[in-house]
Amino acid sequence: MSKLGWNYRSIALVLLVLDILAILVFHPAKSQAELPKSDVSTIEIEKNKEPEVVVNQTVDTSIAPVTVKKAPNEIQDRVIPVSQLLQVAPPTKQKAPNNAAGQVTSVSQLSDIKPTDWAFQALQSLVERYGVIAGYTDGTFKGDRSLTRYEFAAGLNAALDRLNELIATSTTDLVKREDLDTIKKLQEQFSPELAQLRGRVDTLEARNAQLEATQFSTTTKLIGRAQIVLGSLLAGNNVFTKRQAPRNPTLQGSTSLRLNTSFNGKDSLSLSLSGGNIESLGQTRAESTLLGTYEGRTADNSSITFARNTITLGGVRYRFLPNPDTQVNIYALSDGASEIGLSGPVNPYFESSSATGANGISRFSRRSLVYNYGDSGPGIAILQRLGKQVQFGIAYSAPNGGNPTPNNGFFSGRYLALAQLIYYSSNRNFRVAATYVNTYSPANTRGLSGTNFGPAVGSNLVNSTVAGTGTVGNLYGLQAFYQVSPKFAINGWISYASHRYLGRGDGNAMDWAVGLAFPDLFSEGALGGVLVGMEPKLTRLSQNVDLGAGAGQADKDTSLHVEAFYQYKIGDNIEVTPGLIWITAPDSDSNNPDSIYAWVRTVFRF
Incomplete structure (x- = not known):
């Protein structure tokens, strides 16, 4: 028939x-x-x-x-x-x-x-x-x-x-x-x-x-992520010794497990366990490190403050909806700005989500400096929808909020207070966000990123403070994203920071970036990305403040960050992402030769 x-x-x-x-x-x-x-x-x-x-x-x-x-x-x-x-x-x-x-x-x-x-x-x-x-x-x-x-x-x-x-x-x-x-x-x-x-x-x-x-549990879902990273420095010197940095390829890895539990279908308790031995090529301001600068710091590196190959509790967060338009996040240990999605919506292709990890190779490609001063710690955040196209969010985080010693604690130590307003177009292909952050760091304290104050990316001066002096920061950021077509998107940001070294003087910092994303590039499910920007640099410093380069000396040159990556999916659960990071005039000093990193990340999800 x-x-x-x-x-x-x-x-x-x-x-x-x-x-x-x-x-x-x-x-x-x-x-x-x-x-x-x-x-x-x-x-x-x-x-x-x-x-x-x-x-x-x-x-x-x-x-x-x-x-x-x-x-x-x-x-x-x-x-x-x-x-x-x-x-x-x-x-x-x-x-x-x-x-x-x-x-x-x-x-x-x-x-x-x-x-x-x-x-x-x-x-x-x-x-x-x-x-x-x-x-x-x-x-x-x-x-x-x-x-x-x-x-x-x-x-x-x-x-x-x-x-x-x-x-x-x-x-x-x-x-x-x-x-x-x-x-x-x-x-x-x-x-x-x-x-x-x-x-x-x-x-x-x-x-x-x-x-x-x-089944594993009637209320809990387990999400696993493991990655193997092959990395090498291709060019560059240590900014302190002025000597050529080693070009030794490394093969490293890390694993994370996330447990998501819902008790009533409208809430979520998230616990994250992770460990690994991935060393970032750009790490901290120290002569003993590979390049001696934070610039080009990769997004996959292990924690600075914990021993390698040690399982640590990296995030504890409870999220609930008191009403359909309000989301409340309480976190005992988390990176507040990224955990609750305040930065993710503006740069989705590079940052991805906290559950799936970053798509971009570097930390800088994920977000502007206004989100990076906070560090990990306890806090609370509230997101409120104002109509169908506007969202308002506030967050308070204390990086050393779990430490009861002097100049620490939830209210008396280092803190970050954030407010953000996001506008979405009706079809969600365009969004723009305005962000304000106020942050304070007492003297001689240090967070999980290894810094007392600063974005933990960019030049050494922008991450420096005056010994024995507390530091206040007021940060302003404007971010935008536009999905031009299903296979092309553009995002960008510009940020400005005002630093006050209490009793000493002031300084200013800036950063900017433009990113291009190409979903389904050459293959369905693949993702290509290119980003050009200026990592945070100190643009001005009071004459009576010395952060290590001399009284009143800010960064003298402009360093550019150029990054490209291509993420190729092998099935639904495996993806390979090769990428390059090119830093011109490292540490904002044109006397330093350019640095180039090669990075290949393979991720397994289960």
């Missing part, structure tokens, strides 16, 4: 079945059947997923094109999906559309159906006489969608079940013999598909039972 003939007759057969049901019950009947869902894991995901963020925080980098399969000729293009006619969820052979709407009562409610359509009368009969048409949420019927034998078998099975029910209730005298013969032939013709359908349902039920018996 050709596919053309079978699809053409399918409408007539459905009408015949519905006419028989109408005779049996003397009024328009509605046939509906329910089948088990094909994706049993969806139940677990819905039960254990984190609460949705107040507004969209990231851009979907895998935009799938919409394709419609065309039949060989005009008649076949007009096939009506039985899964829509009888409101039956199709089996696993073909996923049901997730935008199906409820029952329509008039064919005029379907905007894409016209009186001139060849199937108009059939549709009108099914809608107004029998009430068995379910349209889509956009008010369309999509009648040119292909029909599978499995879908027709499911719809026919629903009608037969209703017929058997009516026959069993003493109405057999109302059924004509020829009609029953027709139904019997249909049962025989589609018996293989019905048998396969029952087999698939049995398999899904068995699989569901096995998953329930062996």
Whole structure:
């Protein structure tokens, strides 16, 4: 039997079945059947997923094109999906559309159906006489969608079940013999598909039972991430010794485990465990380090303050929604600005998320200096949606808030107070954020990044303080992102910082960057990125302040940061990201030769 003939007759057969049901019950009947869902894991995901963020925080980098399969000729293009006619969820052979709407009562409610359509009368009969048409949420019927034998078998099975029910209730005298013969032939013709359908349902039920018996937890989801990094310095000197830095390739790795728990479906408790031995090529201001500067610091390096290959608790955060427009985050140990997504929405392709790790190679490519002074520690943050296109967020973090000694603690030690306003376009392809941060560091204290004060990226002077003196910072940032097309996006920022070295004087710092992202570059799911910018540098310093270069001496030259990476996916759980970082005039000194790093990151997710 050709596919053309079978699809053409399918409408007539459905009408015949519905006419028989109408005779049996003397009024328009509605046939509906329910089948088990094909994706049993969806139940677990819905039960254990984190609460949705107040507004969209990231851009979907895998935009799938919409394709419609065309039949060989005009008649076949007009096939009506039985899964829509009888409101039956199709089996696993073909996923049901997730935008199906409820029952329509008039064919005029379907905007894409016209009186001139060849199937108009059939549709009108099914809608107004029998009430068995379910349209889509956009008010369309999509009648040119292909029909599978499995879908027709499911719809026919629903009608037969209703017929058997009516026959069993003493109405057999109302059924004509020829009609029953027709139904019997249909049962025989589609018996293989019905048998396969029952087999698939049995398999899904068995699989569901096995998953329930062996699942990790009914409330907790485990997310694992491991990475292996091959890195090497290709060019550059130590900025202190002025000697050529070693060009020794290294192969290192790290692992992180994240436990996400939901207690009521609207909250999330997140715990992060991590450890590794990855050494950043740009690390700290010290003669003993590779380059002696923070510039080019990679995003994958292990903590400065913890021993290598030691498992540490890197994040404890509880998130809940007191109302649909408000999100509250309480974290005992976390990087407040990135953990709650205050910076991620403005630079999604480079920063990614805290759960999946950074896409960019360097720390600088992820975010501007206004987010980097905070360091890790306890705090609280609140995100509030103001209408559909505006989000306001505030955060307070204390990097040494867990330390009870003098000049530390949650309120008396180092702190960061952040406020941010984000505007989103209606289609979410453009966003702009204005950020203000006030931060204070007591004298002679140090955070997990190894600094007392500063962004922990950029020049040495911008990360320096006066010994024995507390430091206050007021930071201002403007960030923007624009998704030009599904395969091209641009982002940028400019930041300004005012430092006050208490009792001594003032200083100013700046940074800026422009990034280009290319989703699906050369391959679906891949991501290319290029970024050019100026890492934070000290642009001005009071004449009576000496940060190590002499009284009143700020950075004298401009250092540029150029970065490129290409992220290639090997399946859904493995990705390889080679990249290069090029630093001109390291430590904002044109007398220093340029530095070039090569970095290849391989990530495994499980």
